[in-house]
Amino acid sequence: MSQATRILLALVVGLIAGIALAAYAAGSVDGVVAVAQPVGTAWLNALQMTIVPLVVALLITGVAATAEAAQAGRLAGRAIAMYVTILFLSAVSAAILTPLFLEIVPLPVRIGRPVARRDDRRRCGRPRPPLGDFLAAVIPSNVVKAASESAFLSLIIFALIFAFAMARIATDLRTLLTNFFIAVRETMLVVIEWVLWVGPVGVFALALVVGAKAGTGAFGALVHYILTIMAVGLTVSACAYPLAVFGGRIGLGRYVKAALPAQAVAISTQSSLASLPAMVEGASELGVPVTTSGVTLPLAVAIFRATGPAMNFAVAIYVAVWFDVPLTAGTLAVGAVVATLTSLGSVSLPGTVSYVSAIAPVASAIGAPVAPLGLLVAVETMPDIVRTLGNVMMDLATTVTLSRRRGGGAGLPEAPHAEAVEQGLVGHQ
Secondary structure, three states: OOHHHHHHHHHHHHHHHHHHHHHHOHHHHHHHHHHHHHHHHHHHHHHHOOHHHHHHHHHHHHHHHHHHHHOOOHHHHHHHHHHHHHHHHHHHHHHHHHHHHHHHOOOOOOOOHHHOOHHHHHHOOOOOOOHHHHHHHHOOOOHHHHHHOOOHHHHHHHHHHHHHHHOOOOHHHHHHHHHHHHHHHHHHHHHHHHHHHOHHHHHHHHHHHHHHHHOOHHHHHHHHHHHHHHHHHHHHHHOHHHHHHHHOOOOHHHHHHHHHHHHHHHHHHOOOOOOHHHHHHHHHHOOOOHHHHHHHHHHHHHHOOOOHHHHHHHHHHHHHHHOOOOOOHHHHHHHHHHHHHHHHHOOOOOHHHHHHHHHHHHHHHOOOOOOOHHHHHHHOHHHHHHHHHHHHHHHHHHHHHHHHHHOOOOOOOOOOOHHHHHHHHHHHO
């Protein structure tokens, strides 16, 4: 049984047990909750203790890898510029779509409150500081203090400055620092793997509390959450079609047909990397030279996750609405920037890991509690399929667009050595 399946099963069993407890032994609810709540909170604390070092390490290594890739050539530079633009637009779309969807279909029940920690609840709804004070506080005067307070926006600013400064030092020193943060990243991933191994215990405890307090409405609320996040992801994914048609100047039918095999692999494997050979083949059917797709598609798989900012930001907004956190235009703008930046470092991570590490900074930036993510990660399986599907669709659409801008495109012959390049690419991956 996979890790995601075990956590999901623990969620369902915990909810059912909590509902049954409230229905048939209401007098014992308080006693059971008094035991289950600390267990769930301890697991959440273990999960959250890894977020700060992991996010900093991911950002520094991610920015370093992106900067290095941008120097590989003009095509790679144009590709990265397009990727970053789409990532930001993806985050902006979530700021528009998520409140709209929640206005059309409001939350059925607020199940987040039972799983939020007390300090999270105290922070919810706090008035935001004036703009001048906010901008002044963005630059951390004490990085250690910012880390201890989980001031992710300040940490992200520091990590970006640090990463760009690394690019200006001697190569041997830059390599040393990069390897150090890679080691930190890998160590944190091992710790998270341990925490997630006991995840069914923590999720069961949290779900038991939710089921006992929210009743059968908890299932409806989780379904509402899944459908809302998937709706945001599918909307962003659908933008791949007009991008391919207008940016790549190809017929809609041709793109749909060429993308179908990669989409099928994405849905079945939930892996952009596993979909890479099918994407290369689809790009070839659209007339994209392999000398172009052989650069842009592996690069996209490595650093580009088009649906990430939108769906991560949508989760943060959803949690904020649960807890009545006021969302102003300025707050949403900050959240969009943070969602864009954190997505650069979260690619190629397992879904359960990237879910927490990428969303926690966004939630913190807009004032939403982080604790409910420990429960929501259990139902990430269906949204994760949409994430991968949208990423693959956008990878192919951007490749077609970049090929057209480079001077290639539909119907043009491939370079003489295209077959050798393709074989080498697929074999290497």
